[in-house]
Amino acid sequence: MLNSIIKKPGKLSAIALGSNIGDSYKILTAAIETLANTPGMKLEAQSSWYRTKAVGPPQPDYLNGCAIFRVQMSPDLLLETLLATEAKFGRVRQQRWGARSLDLDLLLYDDLIIDTPQLQIPHPRMVTRAFVLVPLVEIAPHWVEPTSGSMIKDIVKQVDCADVVLCQK
Ligand SMILES: Nc1ncnc2c1ncn2[C@@H]1O[C@H](COP(=O)(O)OP(=O)(O)OP(=O)(O)O)[C@@H](O)[C@H]1O
Numbered sequence: 788m789l790n791s792i793i794k795k796p797g798k799l800s801a802i803a804l805g806s807n808i809g810d811s812y813k814i815l816t817a818a819i820e821t822l823a824n825t826p827g828m829k830l831e832a833q834s835s836w837y838r839t840k841a842v843g844p845p846q847p848d849y850l851n852g853c854a855i856f857r858v859q860m861s862p863d864l865l866l867e868t869l870l871a872t873e874a875k876f877g878r879v880r881q882q883r884w885g886a887r888s889l890d891l892d893l894l895l896y897d898d899l900i901i902d903t904p905q906l907q908i909p910h911p912r913m914v915t916r917a918f919v920l921v922p923l924v925e926i927a928p929h930w931v932e933p934t935s936g937s938m939i940k941d942i943v944k945q946v947d948c949a950d951v952v953l954c955q956k
């Protein structure tokens with residue numbers, strides 16, 4: 788009873804994960820574990836994994852998913868943590884939207900809107916990306932994307948999800 792009244796500390800943040808180089812399943816599951824073991828981050832929910840056609844230059848299909856963390860760190864520090872985790876898993880920045888071993892995008896942070904050169908929240912391309920919205924709607928259908936005021940379950944209806952296929956493990 789008391790537990791449900793006391794507000795849990797921290798803010799909820801949604802993270803998108805993707806990989807199309809190496810053993811993507813292994814990389815993505817290890818990345819989630821790394822983030823979940825980071826001080827100030829607690830894993831609250833994790834989507835299924837989806838095989839998706841690459842958006843951008845020609846490259847192999849991706850494995851994509853999303854996770855929700857309760858975070859006790861600023862958005863800037865969370866971005867730093869994500870970039871450091873990408874580097875730990877061998878991410879090399881070459882071509883824009885090119886193939887990568889691990890991509891971690893900060894999609895949503897509570898109901899914040901941030902628009903600086905280093906960090907935009909909500910992630911500006913999330914609302915057009917089926918490879919983000921399909922996993923995200925599984926775990927956060929009622930989360931309101933604050934720039935549009937629409938729920939994820941309604942935004943996903945506006946994109947073509949044909950190239951996003953649920954993976955059976
Ligand atoms: N919400 C965000 N999540 C992740 N990175 C962001 C965000 N907003 C701004 N950035 C900045 O974008 C930079 C480039 O990110 P990255 O190389 O992963 O882009 P990308 O994955 O190729 O393309 P896209 O941004 O379209 O997903 C990062 O170094 C970071 O500073």
Ligand SMILES: Nc1nc2c(c(=O)[nH]1)N=C(CO)CN2
Pocket residue numbers: 804805806839840841842843848849851884885890918
């Ligand atoms: N299917 C798919 N395509 C992409 C992805 C991704 O994660 N999945 N990430 C990109 C850059 O963030 C560019 N294109």
